[in-house]
Amino acid sequence: MSSGPYNYNYIFKYIIIGDMGVGKSCLLHQFTEKKFMANCPHTIGVEFGTRIIEVADKKIKLQIWDTAGQERFRAVTRSYYRGAAGALMVYDITRRSTYNHLSSWLTDTRNLTNPNTVIFLIGNKSDLESTREVTYEEAKQFADENGLMFAEASAMNGQNVEEAFLETARKIYQNIQEGRLDLNASESGVQHRPSQPGRTSLTSDTPNNKDQCSC
Template sequence: MSSNYTYDYIIKYIIIGDTGVGKSCLLLQFTDRRFQPAHDLTIGVEFGARFVDVEGKKIKLQIWDTAGQESFRSITRSYYRGAAGALLVYDITRRETFDHLLIWLEDARQHSNSNTTIMLIGNKSDLESKRAVSYAEGEAFAQQHGLFFMETSAKTADNVEESFVDTAKDIYEKIKQGVFDVSNESNGIKVGGHLQSKNVLPLTTDNGNNCC
């Protein structure tokens, strides 16, 4: 049996944000359920994957962890287009990583699908005594720009699962509503073989004028 019968959907994610905010640690905590305090800087792009259950559907999340350095920004941009979900991460103990969010967000919205679900993540919530950005500030930024918001700790795993799964829930809701054209894999979603064989693809409003 083909391996694509083992899932209902594959959804592609991208993790973005400044260097050192914990992007790779979040991915490792989500995929392997472990924390690695000493982590080499990501060079270009790293990859991880895990299955989650959303409303009884088996969904495989394919997650691209990108480098935060400016020198790799052009590489990062090439991954935006094929992502249905994005985690935009800052470090609550480093004000400058929060101040740079707008640059990242503008980049994401310029290069990604207009329907991409974006979750704002304030990471390192375990370092409360070193906090430089309040929860209210993160929440306000998210509300202002139409993002989901969560504070996480890659070290303690607090809200890590929820950040990935809640993003998947929103994407699946868009699939059900026909927001995504799931016949076009460039939107970051691939339909599993048994859904195809049952001909239960969500209805779309594709009239040939979809955005690229």
């Protein structure tokens, strides 16, 4: 058997942050399970999910940390930001307060992650158009002013969820390609795994062992 075809090439660490009740856990669940989790309890701690995705023919394993949004945990959750390659910052389009708090979340993110961490702003609950309190335009403007990626999404019907996670990964991958991320630094949030092709040619791969053919 040839060895090691489980060759995802990269591991990207993500964090999901934002006020309590904006739907962080539901977004993660929708992304990993493709299901909406109704009656999702408040996250009291930090949960964890993984999924392997493909970007530019490279297999990337996303390790996603979903944090508690409650204010009292703020100090504790800060210790999870370190080494995130991507941050999904979530607010609830039907609750203006969650939008108003974004600048504080953004400050934390900027302070606690590296300058190349990709921040994606998600206006969740886009399915609840009738109770909207935050317009697309103002959020888009906020995102543009702060250099964030942005989309409105719905963890309930799945709209834009996949896109938000994948777009973030594409952007991180692009940063790698353009040499903006130092893969050796643990803060980069990216681990590179040299690929182990299932089939290698002897000439290039075989160590020059005396018991092995010198062909």
